Amino acid sequence: MFGLGMPELLVILIVVMILFGGKRLPELATGMGKAIKNFKKASTATDEINVTPKDSSENETAPIGEGKGEKA
Numbered sequence: 001m002f003g004l005g006m007p008e009l010l011v012i013l014i015v016v017m018i019l020f021g022g023k024r025l026p027e028l029a030t031g032m033g034k035a036i037k038n039f040k041k042a043s044t045a046t047d048e049i050n051v052t053p054k055d056s057s058e059n060e061t062a063p064i065g066e067g068k069g070e071k072a
Helices: 006-044
Strands: none
């Protein structure tokens, strides 16, 4: 594991505890966990782009040429 033994890991843990404090540490761990989860999800996802059109009910913009104040 990167040549780090138990004493080195304890020193790193103590430094992190001093820098961020005990209250902030769970928030950092949660954020790192979510970041790793999102990275894994993105790296295993397919690289395809969804090009299927959405339903017309979801698209509230008027088609070109049928806007407000335009005369055909």
